[in-house]
Amino acid sequence: MERAVATIDRAALVHNLARVWDLAPAREVFAAVKADGYGHGAGVVATALAEAGCDGFAVSSLDEALQLRWAGITRPIMTLSQPLTADVLAAMGEHGITPVIFERAHLAALADYRGPELAAWLKLDSGMHRLGFPAYEARALTADIKAMTQVRLAGCMTHLGCADDPRDPLTHHQLACFDEALTGLDMPRSIANSAGVIAWPASHADRLRPGIMLYGSSPMTDRTSADLDLAPVMHLSAPLISRRDLGAGEPIGYGATWLTPEPMPIGVIGIGYGDGYPRHAPSGTPVAIGDAIVPLVGRVSMDMITVDLRAAPHAAIGDRATLWGRGLPVDDVAQAAGTIAYELFCRLTPRVRFDVL
Structure with missing residues (x-):
């Protein structure tokens, strides 16, 4: 995988x-x-x-x-x-x-x-x-x-x-x-x-x-990449490597900074700050799985992030999540993480494999 x-x-x-x-x-x-x-x-x-x-x-x-x-x-x-x-x-x-x-x-x-x-x-x-x-x-x-x-x-x-x-x-x-x-x-x-x-x-x-x-990123404060007809050049993806159903009030990840508000599915995606995904990305940062946008929950780890799968209940292990690119503008991720697309692009590490279309 x-x-x-x-x-x-x-x-x-x-x-x-x-x-x-x-x-x-x-x-x-x-x-x-x-x-x-x-x-x-x-x-x-x-x-x-x-x-x-x-x-x-x-x-x-x-x-x-x-x-x-x-x-x-x-x-x-x-x-x-x-x-x-x-x-x-x-x-x-x-x-x-x-x-x-x-x-x-x-x-x-x-x-x-x-x-x-x-x-x-x-x-x-x-x-x-x-x-x-x-x-x-x-x-x-x-x-x-x-x-x-x-x-x-x-x-x-x-x-x-x-x-x-x-x-x-x-x-x-x-x-x-x-x-x-x-x-x-x-x-x-x-x-x-x-x-x-x-x-x-x-x-x-x-x-x-x-x-x-x-x-493919907008440099403007008042116009999106879609407004400007700019196409994303980098599509960053990673697999769903685990999923589990948890009860209400369960802690997620290091520091137990996020608790499940109700019984719900939690997914683990195989990317983290060791790959260049921003460690400071907060809960709520968007991730796409299939046609659904799901929020990151808990802290970013070196090799993994965790996401709330309630909007993607049928997501299965091996499905690929989009961290940014087609279907999820990098500017949306950057805004949620309190940074800019330039930094997200430039911080990817050699552990990420690059393909060219």
């Missing part, structure tokens, strides 16, 4: 890429595949997206970029948060990887670089205050980079901090700040993350950097 299995649906991934193009046509799309493709397998994700026409990929580090190259990805790759040293730049030049410049130390390293021409992007801080140069320095910085012999300034970018909430005024401020900083500077621009693609047309610019929407 298979234990936890994560099935990756490449057709769903391609569908979600098409949704990006529907919302922001005629833009370059650099898919975010950092953190091993948000836990989905970077090589599988990038290969499927490249075959579907994605222009390039955004990762966190040089190591992640090289993993894509070793997986056979030849399309452009940009690193979003890689510190730049002489050794790093030499590897980037050798493998055709595009650095993002966000610290003054990067400028000195680039000035000394003598390898194959590097196409670099300059990151400006328009108000999120995480990475990037102050936006008002854009003109001086672009001049400095253009003076470097082996570096070509490919464009300027920024990142949106609150685009998931259409009511938050910070996004308006960031867009205005970025636009003002680049007034009179003719170069490609990149702003939009997934939320920008969906809700902020003014952020679409030249190059999009969608992430979570490609994997």
Whole structure:
């Protein structure tokens, strides 16, 4: 009996890429595949997206970029948060990887670089205050980079901090700040993350950097994945390994934190925090068995969770439960567990077997 299995649906991934193009046509799309493709397998994700026409990929580090190259990805790759040293730049030049410049130390390293021409992007801080140069320095910085012999300034970018909430005024401020900083500077621009693609047309610019929407999760506070016609890419399932009928008032699991309110069936599913299922998921977190949604009850164990089977009285040992995916949106599970879909995807452990459709 298979234990936890994560099935990756490449057709769903391609569908979600098409949704990006529907919302922001005629833009370059650099898919975010950092953190091993948000836990989905970077090589599988990038290969499927490249075959579907994605222009390039955004990762966190040089190591992640090289993993894509070793997986056979030849399309452009940009690193979003890689510190730049002489050794790093030499590897980037050798493998055709595009650095993002966000610290003054990067400028000195680039000035000394003598390898194959590097196409670099300059990151400006328009108000999120995480990475990037102050936006008002854009003109001086672009001049400095253009003076470097082996570096070509490919464009300027920024990142949106609150685009998931259409009511938050910070996004308006960031867009205005970025636009003002680049007034009179003719170069490609990149702003939009997934939320920008969906809700902020003014952020679409030249190059999009969608992430979570490609994997079928909504980045928005006010719209679901179904609202946005996004398809789940990961379907996480595990078997029902035990079931029993208990009387009223019986404790369930470690700490006896949940008591049966009446005589009822309890099921045990073969997945736990050792597989990456969130230990902090509370009683009531949804799980799907067949067409029924049943609540998790009691504490999550390393290898097992327990569920209330009253809504699925005919569930049998060996039936597979859906932890998230088709029939149970990952966003619903994340909301119940007090986290976000990104974390659920990324925390799965090597004990989970991955299949690819």
